[in-house]
């Protein structure tokens with residue numbers, strides 16, 4: 001085994017080494033000789049941890065009291081249903097489709113609302129977003145939905161679209177990669193296993209006035225207001241996943257918060273894109289305006305080298321560089337926890353590979 005292994009997988013994704021060490025050291029004894037895997041979500045030790053983790057997330061993203069912060073299960077995919085069920089009430093909803101995840105979210109929304117597709121990037125094979133002048137908004141949308149970062153296609157929307165209805169955003173692969181203007185959003189959700197921890201936990205940040213007293217006909221577990229009323233402990237919470245996310249929030253704060261993350265991520269992304277753009281072997285086809293900071297897909301200008309590249313890179317310790325099965329090619333996912341030295345080493349590896357093969 002190579003001494004340094006870097007996991008470039010898109011999710012579940014790499015965690016900060018410090019967080020893994022902390023978990024390992026404390027695993028057997030979170031409180032009173034009991035492991036974090038054994039204790040009740042209602043124990044005071046966990047409740048204290050949970051409330052501190054919410055405080056930390058609020059401070060990282062500057063979330064004020066007009067928002068509820070929910071720690072739920074069901075993955076980001078469950079939000080594809082919960083969002084229209086709670087916010088649309090069979091009304092019209094506007095979806096911007098820019099890749100696989102917003103496409104899926106729109107398909108799910110069609111079960112619970114009148115779906116209007118504002119624009120669809122399919123015609124550019126999800127490599128570009130059309131000019132907002134050409135978007136077709138509906139007159140009476142309950143909300144406007146977009147995916148801030150398309151994890152599979154490596155397409156990121158760096159500026160909040162300017163619309164006049166509440167904005168909902170899937171930030172599964174981008175939440176906490178940089179500061180955001182939280183007040184511009186009515187609802188943000190993110191599965192934790194990309195940038196915030198492990199699978200089993202989904203964060204929902206939602207304007208309280210959008211959820212309180214609404215959606216009375218829905219089952220309790222599908223309602224934002226019931227989760228909010230029970231402090232995300234309506235049923236047994238995913239204690240271990242929540243714990244890991246809490247440690248990740250602490251780690252981000254210790255690193256200098258989201259300004260520090262933003263600098264690091266922008267720097268990592270520009271190193272890779274600069275290298276790819278100047279190379280004759282590798283290429284990235286996403287419109288540079290919409291290139292993702294954290295999921296960087298690339299292909300080769302020569303046929304027949306991909307398998308060799310994936311095998312050699314894996315042997316050298318660069319794991320999971322294979323692109324998503326639906327798009328092929330390669331993809332480097334470089335979330336907060338991916339250190340800059342992993343990027344410089346990867347680039348050196350790619351250079352060597354290019355030199356041998358051209």
Ligand SMILES: *Cc1c(COP(=O)(O)O)cnc(C)c1O
Pocket residue numbers: 011074075076077078101147149150151170171172173191192194
């Ligand atoms: C991974 C991902 C999802 C799906 O998350 P699950 O937790 O598997 O439901 C949704 N949206 C985006 C942007 C993702 O990256």
